[in-house]
Amino acid sequence: MFKNGKLFLPPPRDGSDFKELFQRLAAAGAGRRLGKDGFPAGPWTPELLAEAISQIDSNRIGVDLRTVQLWFQENEKGISTANIRWLARVFGCDDPVATSEWQMELSAAQSRLTARRRESKREAGTIAPTSPDAALTPAFDDNGTGSPAELARDTDARGPGRRFSLARRSEALFSRGSPLNLPASVFAGITALGFLSYITGIHNVTYTRADGVVKQVGFLWAANWTFVFMVFLPLFFAFVSELVTFWKDEGRSKLAGHGDRKDSDDAWARNVEASSYSYWAVFLICVMFAGLFQWIGVCLIPLLNGGGEYAIDWGKIAIVRPEIISAPVAIVFTGLAYLYMCLCFYLFFAGLILLYTVVDDLWRIGEASKDQPEVDYRSELNEAGFRVMRWIFRSTVLGILIATVMKLQSSYLASNGTNIVAWLVGDLSSAWYEHDDASSGFSYRLPTQYSSLLIVISTCFVFLYGAIRSGVGSRLHVPLWKMSAVVALLVAGYLLIGAFAGFSILLGAGVLFAIYGLFDPWFGRWPASESQSVT
Incomplete structure (x- = not known):
């Protein structure tokens, strides 16, 4: 026929x-x-x-x-x-x-x-196994995967699956195991560095600058280490892990119509692998430039030569206070700290790539399903968009807060404040009475200003991409304006750090809205499809 x-x-x-x-x-x-x-x-x-x-x-x-x-x-x-x-x-x-x-x-x-x-x-x-090997090898696993021979055929069909893949390994850190694993590892690393700073005596140390200003430069007073690695980065990793796990295990297979979970996992793995060059580029930049070269230029050479054009901090305190820590010990400690730092920031940018991948995957599935006008399917698609943007907004807020704290610390080192808290309080009080040295200080090379700007740009790009792909033409349009306003306020506060006396007022307002947004991303306006979902 x-x-x-x-x-x-x-x-x-x-x-x-x-x-x-x-x-x-x-x-x-x-x-x-x-x-x-x-x-x-x-x-x-x-x-x-x-x-x-x-x-x-x-x-x-x-x-x-x-x-x-x-x-x-x-x-x-x-x-x-x-x-x-x-x-x-x-x-x-x-x-x-x-x-x-x-x-x-x-x-x-x-x-x-x-x-x-x-x-x-x-x-x-x-049925009892007939051999010891049979007892250790079940016929099928929970996902319906076949025997070892079948797995070998699958691996041969995949080809690149046998090669080391930085993209897949990085994604696995966020999506496999407990979402607490990665944040706990980062927190454990900074805790170990904190103990080492106690042992070496640089956890709480001051020095007198050439102009007579006494500066607090202890490791535990460095906000770009304590707040970033103890609070903001662990939260960022937890939020990214939550989103990637939801999308990989539940959201994607449900929307793409994959009856077999293996098909959905394979499609997601291909999407992750498609960004392989991005992962390698970020890895090289973070390890070679943000890690190795920055450590050599900012710490190693000044410690060996006894000076430099960079502000004195806990890493270079051996130059002016050799009785507290010797230069060789400082070199070892700063080397460990910068290695830890560059790996953490690689994972940060890898998290941004994963957020981008989730948004792009959601958009492609939505485009492919335009010929499915079913109300239930469109409702599920909108609900997935709500959840994705909720976690992306939270991650964006944390990314900008990380950059803000980094710039605050570097600006404090160049200011006339005795410690970072007194410096911010003095700047805040300048709104009511004149404060001569609220924004004045020394001129140093501040590489953190540049690296923090890269973080802000990268984070805002992911948020903007998500807003465009998820918000246009959907009920998410109105809440996105509130999210965008908070992001813009945070960015403005970041850019104006140290620009004028009283900058901390604008910065404080942005931080307060941002912290509220971490708990309530919709700012009081909950989409109907989200009313039954867990926040």
Whole structure:
């Protein structure tokens, strides 16, 4: 039988599972165009079938060749709901009635395959193993993965899966295990450095500057180390982990229509791997420039030469107070601190890349589903957008706060304040009475001013991208204005640090709104679809 110039086979309805049904149809070439001689063109191959599915006009995502190869193999892999739709189009020869019949037949066959797979698991759990190796190797894991031989075939099909991938390793730090693991590791690192500062005696130390101003430069007084690595970075990593875990484990598979979790995981892994060059570029910049070269220029050379054009801080206190810490000990301590710092900031930028990847993935799925006008699906898509932007806003706020604290610390070192708290209080009081030295001070090289600006730009870019992709044309449009206003206020406060006497008033207002936004990202206006979700 032929339909639309293609070989058509009616659904057999014989109780076959998906593997049995698919093998017969693929061997017969069901859905293939007839040859020039009017005879069937032959059986399907994985490459031909993947190309035929990807050429369907309404299929904007296409299908991965590896996924199609799994259909042809002798394994327990099934087919996702989304791919059932496209395969039914092929077997139905683009005829609406025939496609509908094949969609029902393929869905029923997939259900039978799932039932038999569960029965096989149940029987495998009750049968005693015949060898010690069998006791250690179950037939299938929780995700329906096959035997070790099957895993080997999957790895061969994937190809690059055997290579080391910085992108996948970085993503795994955020999405595997407890969301507490990464924040706790960062907190443990700064705690260890704090103990070392106590041991070396630089946790609380002052020195008298050339103009007679006494400066507090102890390690525990350095806000860009205590606040950033004890509070803001752990929270940032926790928020990114929460979003990536939600999207990878729940949101993506639900919206993309993947019946098999493995298909969704593979698609997400490809999206992560697509940004591999970005991860490597960020890694090299953070380790080589922000870490190694900055440590050599800012700490090592001044400690060896006994001076420099940089402000004295806990890392260079051995220059002016050698009785507290010697130069060799300071070199070792600062080397450990900068290594820890550069790795943490690599993870920070890796988190930003993951946020970008989630937004881009959500947008692509939304674009591919425009031909699905179902109210329930659009509601689920909007709710996912709400959750994504909620966590992105929180992460953006923390990123700008990190940059703000970094710039505050470097500005304090160049100011006439005795410690950072007294300096900010003095600047705040200048709004009511004149304070001669509120904004005056020494002129130093301040590399932190540049690095903090990069953090602000990168963080705001991710927020802007998310706002454009998620907010335009949705009910998120109004809350986004409030979020954007808070972000703009924070950025303005950051840029104006030390620019005039009383800058801390604007900065304080932005920080207060930002802290409130961490608890209530919508600022009192909750979207209807979010009313039942956990904040």
